[in-house]
Amino acid sequence: MTNASLNQILDSACRSIQDQIGSGKVADYIPALARVDIKKFGASILTLDGESASFGDAKEPFSIQSISKVFSLTLVLNQIGDKLWERVHHEPSGNAFNSIVQLEMERGIPRNPFINAGALVLSDILLKDRTPDTSIQTILNFLNEIIGEKRIGIDHEVALSELETAHRNSSLVHFMKSCNNIENTVSDVLNVYCNHCSIAMSCEDLSRSMLFLAKEGFDPISNQRIISPELARRINSIMMLCGHYDASGDFAYRVGLPGKSGVGGGIVAIVPEVGVITVWSPGLNKNGNSLVGTSALEAIAKISNWNIL
Numbered sequence: 001m002t003n004a005s006l007n008q009i010l011d012s013a014c015r016s017i018q019d020q021i022g023s024g025k026v027a028d029y030i031p032a033l034a035r036v037d038i039k040k041f042g043a044s045i046l047t048l049d050g051e052s053a054s055f056g057d058a059k060e061p062f063s064i065q066s067i068s069k070v071f072s073l074t075l076v077l078n079q080i081g082d083k084l085w086e087r088v089h090h091e092p093s094g095n096a097f098n099s100i101v102q103l104e105m106e107r108g109i110p111r112n113p114f115i116n117a118g119a120l121v122l123s124d125i126l127l128k129d130r131t132p133d134t135s136i137q138t139i140l141n142f143l144n145e146i147i148g149e150k151r152i153g154i155d156h157e158v159a160l161s162e163l164e165t166a167h168r169n170s171s172l173v174h175f176m177k178s179c180n181n182i183e184n185t186v187s188d189v190l191n192v193y194c195n196h197c198s199i200a201m202s203c204e205d206l207s208r209s210m211l212f213l214a215k216e217g218f219d220p221i222s223n224q225r226i227i228s229p230e231l232a233r234r235i236n237s238i239m240m241l242c243g244h245y246d247a248s249g250d251f252a253y254r255v256g257l258p259g260k261s262g263v264g265g266g267i268v269a270i271v272p273e274v275g276v277i278t279v280w281s282p283g284l285n286k287n288g289n290s291l292v293g294t295s296a297l298e299a300i301a302k303i304s305n306w307n308i309l
């Protein structure tokens with residue numbers, strides 16, 4: 001596909017949802033996110049053959065939040081492989097991303113790596129033989145190596161804001177520690193988790209950083225294997241079934257692609273054997289996923305006819 005036809009797809013999809021921009025509600029439980037302009041809107045597509053298209057605020061970095069869980073999952077799967085599933089399940093939760101109730105009923109084993117409890121276990125595993133600082137640096141190095149420049153970093157204001165208000169995440173870690181599913185201190189686990197959620201990236205950077213998931217773990221631009229085909233498939237399956245928490249079914253129904261959202265308003269969707277689409281619009285729906293971003297992805301998938309279903 002040429003850049004011109006990609007641009008045409010992205011342009012007509014984004015124009016079709018223009019009147020929705022500004023709807024939804026920005027995440028206000030993390031004070032630094034509450035200040036983001038709800039009218040921001042960006043979108044980017046990057047294909048395996050290096051063609052790209054961008055729309056609106058696609059170059060502007062935003063808080064990637066839970067999208068970062070895809071990177072920590074990739075690193076942890078490379079670190080311990082399928083042993084991860086002894087500590088985290090791979091089932092949709094059907095509950096809110098920060099729910100406590102299911103964790104207690106299931107004795108401290110989170111339903112999947114994308115709900116907060118599961119991602120906190122990923123942070124605990126990343127801390128093995130590392131300090132909080134070197135764990136966070138490992139994630140940043142991973143991203144900067146793919147992007148090929150040292151420009152991805154943490155938004156420290158967001159990280160501080162998250163750490164100061166992490167009461168619910170703190171409860172989840174404490175509870176899992178009481179069930180022997182956390183090895184490190186609660187504060188180290190929270191430190192790694194809140195910092196990786198506070199990574200700032202643009203739509204263009206996110207599309208670039210997840211291209212390997214569209215090619216069974218191989219990054220065709222840098223010619224590097226990032227993860228084995230088997231493990232890349234597991235990540236895509238979990239994105240498909242759990243990437244939007246209790247709205248994962250709705251996302252699959254409307255978009256038909258593996259995707260991961262964050263409360264910063266970003267969503268990344270993988271089109272296997274084609275490329276990656278990223279959208280950003282900070283207004284969220286009641287499940288904590290970008291309202292306009294989901295509509296934009298639905299329009300892009302429809303116009304391009306990209307889906308795995």
Ligand code: DON
Nearest residue numbers: 065066097197261262263288
């Ligand atoms: O822990 C939290 O609540 C946030 N750092 C991340 C939540 C999030 O992005 C959920 N996604 N939609």
